[in-house]
Amino acid sequence: KKIENKAEFAVQTFWDESGGFFDTTHQPGALGVLQLRSKPFQDGDTPAANPAAAEVLGRLFYLTNHRPYQERARETLRVFAGVTLRRGIHGATYALALALYLNPPAHAVIVGTRSAPETQGLWRAALRAYRPGKIVAAYDPEEVKIESLPPAVAAAVKIGQLDRKAK
Numbered sequence: 334k335k336i337e338n339k340a341e342f343a344v345q346t347f348w349d350e351s352g353g354f355f356d357t358t359h360q361p362g363a364l365g366v367l368q369l370r371s372k373p374f375q376d377g378d379t380p381a382a383n384p385a386a387a388e389v390l391g392r393l394f395y396l397t398n399h400r401p402y403q404e405r406a407r408e409t410l411r412v413f414a415g416v417t418l419r420r421g422i423h424g425a426t427y428a429l430a431l432a433l434y435l436n437p438p439a440h441a442v443i444v445g446t447r448s449a450p451e452t453q454g455l456w457r458a459a460l461r462a463y464r465p466g467k468i469v470a471a472y473d474p475e476e477v478k479i480e481s482l483p484p485a486v487a488a489a490v491k492i493g494q495l496d497r498k499a500k
Contacts, residue, residue, distance in 0.1 A: 340393055343386065344405060352412030353383050374413050375423045383409050384426035391433045395440060395468055398483040410434055439464050442489045443471040 347354040355370040373382040387409040394403040410431055417424045441459035445452035452471060459469045472482070472490050479487045 336389075337393065337397065337399075340390060340402065344401075348405065352408040354386050354409065356382060372412075374416065374427065375420055376426050377423070380426040381423075383413060384424075384430045387430040388426070388433055391430065392438075392468065395437060395483065396470060397481060398486075399481075406430070406434060433466065439467040440483075440486070441467060441469045442486050443469070444474060444490050444492070445471070446475070447471065447473045 343354065346358055347356070349355055349372065353372040353374075356373050357367075357370050359370070360367060374384065375381055376384075387406040390402040390406040390409070393399065394406065410427070413427060417427055420427070441462075443452055443455045443459060445455070452473075456469065456471045459467075470486070472486065474490055477490055479490055482490060
């Protein structure tokens with residue numbers, strides 16, 4: 334839930350309705366270069382903010398099924414699509430975010446009481462399996478709101494609620 338709160342804060346504070354995220358908030362009365370707002374796209378020593386935001390929002394969508402996350406990720410990718418080829422290796426984070434958008438990741442869903450040894454064992458086994466980009470999520474049927482989950486995850490949670498054994 335904390336990451337969702339941070340994502341919502343970023344969208345409310347830095348989102349530009351034409352797509353992408355600004356690097357600073359709007360500051361009326363700012364002087365000089367503080368008036369300038371940019372939308373970082375090009376990787377340097379660290380991944381660029383906009384492609385990284387698109388990747389985070391994409392992963393949040395796959396975990397929560399909250400469509401606005403996917404829409405913001407798509408719009409962020411769209412706004413920078415025309416400059417990607419000219420950036421070479423400095424567009425690597427964009428390429429990763431685009432790959433996530435186009436190819437949903439493997440999603441291991443563990444449903445069971447969070448503290449149960451069976452649930453913990455399945456969770457650890459899923460984390461150990463080598464699969465780049467995978468999402469491993471454990472859901473406790475007592476704590477989760479089924480209607481807020483992606484359809485396949487919701488179906489798994491419903492099955493878990495029937496027999497109370499980790500799956």
